[in-house]
Amino acid sequence: MMHDPVALFVEDARAVSIDDAAKRLGLKFSGRRHEHPQPCPHCGGTDTFAFNTAKNKWNCRAGGVGGNDGIGMAAHCEGLDPHRRAHFLEACSIVLGQPVPDEAEQESAEERNQRLARIELRRRQNQADAATRADSQADFREKERNKARGIYRPLAPLRTSSLSFGRFYLGRRCAGYPDATWLRVGSDVTYWHGQDERGAPIALYSGPAMVAPFIGPGFELIGCHITWIDLDRAPKYRPILYGLTKEGEKAGLVPWAFGDPAPSADDLSAGLYEQLATKKMRGSKKGALIPIAGHPEAHRWVGGEGIENGVAFGEWEGWRDDSFYFAAGDLGNLSGPAEASSRFMHPTLKKPDVRGVMRPVMIAGSKPKIDQAPDDAMWVGDHVDELVLLADGDSERVMTAAAMARARKRHQRPEGELQRLIPIIWPRSGYDFSKMAAEAEAGT
Template sequence: MSEAIKLFIEDARAVSIEDGAKILGLKFKLRGVEHPQPCPHCGGSDTFAFNTRKEKWNCRAGGIGGNDSIGMAAHCEGLDVKSREGLLEACSIVLDRDIPDEGERESDEDRHARKKRLEERRVQNDAAFAERVASQDEFRERERQKARGIYQSLTALRTAAQMHGRSYLRYRCGGYPDATWLRVGADVTYWHGQDERGSPLALYSGPAMVAPFIMPDLVPIGCHITWIDLAEPPKFRPKLFGLTKDGIAAGLVEWAFGDASPLAIDLADGLYETLPSKKMRGSKKGGLIPIAGHPQCSRWVGGEGIENGVAFGVWEGFRADTFYFAAGDLGNLTGPAEPSSRFAHPTLKKPDAKGSARPVMVAGPVPKADQDADDAMWVADHVSELVLLADGDSERVMTAAAMARARARHSRPGRLIPIVWPREGYDFSSMAAEAVAGDL
């Protein structure tokens, strides 16, 4: 190898991932060091990424990655760096200059054939991606239709002949709203698992409270289902169990509602699992659960769960100027955090791979800069006061960071966003339930 070729390769190795990405025409986010995107060679939606701080690139679809611009250029352009010609062509791309005269080059015919193959692959990738997106959109809309069907088939909780929903909220929250958002059914099916033909199995059917996830047009995009069992205090929800893969391998039988609870040792060994008594159908991304009032109100009050929103509304008498809501979960309330805002928990630690205790890292209070509008629940522009309800029975530091992030996410000029905390170790519904128990 001549000195000119050696220098040519070393110059290419010195090109940073950032500079190489610019030459290749790859996409950069507005902020941050990680830049996910469709792979120029393999397609997909976010299968390819490069990191300008770690000086690395990776393609999950192709199962390949590296820490220099030469390999990144070779992958994007369909070159084989194991061959002399492929290596020098990749170096030429990132340096944006010709290969020295004594270096091996692709023939015009080989280059034309490679470019043609790459373009055909890109067209195929684009078509496959468009097909996947259309299929996902179709599936999402079918699920939304199912969720609307579940919700619209039921009757308003406040007027339904079934008392389960009103009793559940009285026990858990001290009362219920005089509103029609929440609905109730006496026989809502709980689907879990599949039969031999792949069809869903009905594990349980019983009373349930159902709430919609809505967008600004107030059309439901999903529904939140809470199954109710008034004979199971303090949560008043049925105990449901499912057989795990390990349980199937051990030859155990499926648990059926009405059976005794699985043995504690089988649960501990992961042969059975406790199933959630709350489920969501359809979509929740960017939506919220209405509880009482109307989104046209200028004052909004809500937090993560329905029960907390109801309990707080009962406490302040469901004010006529207020819209009460729930986000469904903390992530939908706050949105994602800016990675650079992560911080070490002041006390919590966990062992690393070598067994050394390391501080637990906490998602920070700063919202991610380039997130989409539906990465968190929507809040109408006219809202002048947004009261956020925190949970006092969750880990305090992590919850405080999340609530600060929610405040920053939903902040607007002139909008007040107080964060209200219950007593330490409680949430608002457990405080209300304790008060109800004391009155009995």
């Protein structure tokens, strides 16, 4: 049990929002309204880490961890283990910008009573704030889901649409496309980024896109995944877009508009502008999955992180009639969170801690979190007997291998029941399945 002198300190830290904690950690605010993707300060990558100031949540797809408090975010970013008391208090110190109180400091009985009263008041306030945030987040989530439905439902199926760019995109990236209607296309899908002086979202770009649904266990549409397409930009065939960062705003720079010249290399390296991701999701992703081909009632499921890898693998094995092909959206949603005790040191990668000392990067282990919720990872139907998991060979190998092993354990049936067959299939080192398919199609 934590000693009284630090109890108020901890409660104060728990009251710190994700927004304030991100500022204290020096994380990047991308200029988007609420979602701020960026390289993970602990795991690296390009856009594997993100925090959302509206939902008061953070997530690291690389590490397979996330949460809804600043303490946990600080602990992850700084390589601290929040289950160790000293590390937990260090994370509290970071988000508060205050040193950990001296537990040896003496206090009078009156001071102690006053402090205990403040602790109780802070706890009650934290509980009330959490309830208010939960209601607000539920409203926000439902609005986002409705927006996702409004984007996806009016569009035409990629396979039969008169708009051919979706078929060309998958043909060039994956050597083919599925004979299915889950994936859809639109010629004029808006890319929203940033806000104007009144706080309204800005339409940065509008153009061709492939749109896929996120569905829950009841096959209900709860979100959508959008991939903007530019067939003139090989090898990814996606447009190049830029956004003004918070640092750029402070420097007095103007927002980048589509059609403008690209920002200078100096401005990009200084963090004044950033190249934006040309894949986005709307609505809810957590616990859901993206259907690609077949039906979820199939007894064999095949999928990994992204749509393109699932399509490439489906093309390679001839889109089996007994199979359902899917994508989880990202590695965290595929594997779920890890049990903290399973964390281990990366054999080679190191990063400086808050004191500048180089320490091994900690990797989320292969053991699934014991008390995780059903929607902490994508759902798998109870009837599924074989689950083929597709790994990415172009991601960091140790982290990916741990996450894939965790996914296999997470999605296995309980002991005592007939076990699923869950093979993990890896592409060639340094490749993903879509790159292998594209090179094979091109004969290179």
